[in-house]
Amino acid sequence: MRLLEFWSSHRAELVRLASEHVYLVAISTLVAIAIGLPLGIFAARRPRAGRPIVAVANVVQTIPSLALLGFLIPIPFVGLGARAALVALILYALLPIVRTTAAGLSSVDPALREAGTALGMTKRQLLRLVELPLALPSIVAGIRVAAVVGVGTATIAAAIGAGGLGEYIFRGLSMVDPVVILAGAIPAAALALIVDGGLTAVERRLTPGSSRAARRRRRAPAGVIVVFVLAAAAIATASLLIARGSGRAVVRVGSKNFTEQLVLGEIVAGAIERWANVAVERRLNLGGTFICDRAVRAGEIDVYVEYTGTALTAIFKEEVARVPGVPKVPGVQGSQALPVFERVRQRYAAAGVTLAAPLGFDNTFAILVREAEGRRLGLKTIEDAAPHAPSWRAGFGYEFIERADGYRGLAQAYGLRFAEEPRVMDLALMYRALADGQVDLIAGDATNGLIAGLRLFMLEDNRHYFPPYEAAPVARTATLLAHPDVAAALARLAGAISADDMRAMNYAVDAQRRDPAAVAKEFLSRTFP
Secondary structure: OHHHHHHHHOHHHHHHHHHHHHHHHHHHHHHHHHHHHHHHHHHHHOHHHHHHHHHHHHHHHHOOHHHHHHHHOOOOOOOOOHHHHHHHHHHHHHHHHHHHHHHHHHOOOHHHHHHHHHOOOOHHHHHHHHHHHHHHHHHHHHHHHHHHHHHHHHHHHHHHOOOOOHHHHHHHHHHOOHHHHHHHHHHHHHHHHHHHHHHHHHHHHHOOOOOHHHHHHHHHHHHHHHHHHHHHHHHHHHHHHHHHOOOOOEEEEEOOOOHHHHHHHHHHHHHHHHHOOOEEEEEOOOOOHHHHHHHHHHOOOOEEEEEHHHHHHHHOOOOHHHOOOOOOOOOOOOOOOOOHHHHHHHHHHHOOEEEOOOOOOEOOEEEEEEHHHHHHHOOOEHHHHHHHHHHOOEEEOHHHHHOOOOHHHHHHHHOOOOOOOOEEOOHHHHHHHHHOOOOOEEEEEOOOOHHHHOOEEEEEOOOOOOOOOEEEEEEEHHHHHHOHHHHHHHHHOOOOOOHHHHHHHHHHHHOOOOOHHHHHHHHHHHHOO
């Protein structure tokens, strides 16, 4: 019931995401066919020379989809978004098309080739009139596999802002909401079944030995399915062209892949829509810090919200204690008094990016334990927890394990030693893992609504290890210069969001299962009536 209500209230968005999904799969499959067929023919005609081609395609298939997308991001003219997704989908589609084309041609009876040659056919005529028609069922089978794999892989591409039904899946994962996950997974599965069914029908019709009656029975449904797929591709392409060809300037708003960032992304997008004369394209749920930073520098997005401490230590690789004019305190990596904001602003400016005024809250890392456990042991600070850590299990996010201001520095600063290596898990799952007793200590966000909802306790950072993490919009300077009203819209948000506001909005999404867009809209209406 909730799923139907979600689809009903998100009709326009669902159509857009489904259209983007079909567009990615259709275009990538067509390009893969154009590349894979000649390569398959070459591999069949010259097996020794064709082996390296098949080997390279095999290697590409072994690369996990997220890893492949990550490899593509730094490549010039690829970057984030649909281009990277299309390249990845094309690479994944090549192997089945190349392999089945080569196998189909190799399976042609040599006697038929000899007969064609005896009739005076050239190699080209033999290929076109004899070999390809006989190999066609095998080729269509490869295209079917490539298209179905493309439907599944396109959901992963949402992590880099390529759109598609994967946006719902990633949004649902970040909110731990099975309804939102199913809202994207079910249409994606239906699309895969339609593609598989349609191309299977085509493959059967082309298989030698099919009776005329069977062919007639299959012709109608196969034709309907093929027409449906082509119509969907046409609608997808048209909708995208209309969206991009409206004549209005488009500002792309991005976000990282956790609840607070989704809410902040919607707030920034809503503010720009309210107070600036531009269209807004949401490219939320992009991934971690480094993906968003690369996206804004490369012009794939125009603005997203970053945290000053994250920018200084993770992006610019600086230690807080190295800020000019601040004495280094032994055993202390950071202090709330450090001029982190100004330092980060200068570093961004040198890269052609503007750090706007802070939104009004500091979302520092929160070292959390279960409230009951903290009360039983009388814990108040991280230092108090250090003696108990050897019998505890810790859980941290992917970034926290690797960042300069993350686990290794924290363990060194407080002498933390755990019973085993910390478990690395998704940010959205850590809080429930702690509450359920799967781990005993995590590094979360100070403004997360689940802290109160799951009865967790935040340990005080008494050695001031963590720098300030003021949330502030990061925007391309060129965009702000071209659209001063966008800069004015961001300025109106300065100081407008308190830590309590942010906790309440996060709680509404995480605990009450509310839509981030609705929560953000409600906040803007209440704060700026």
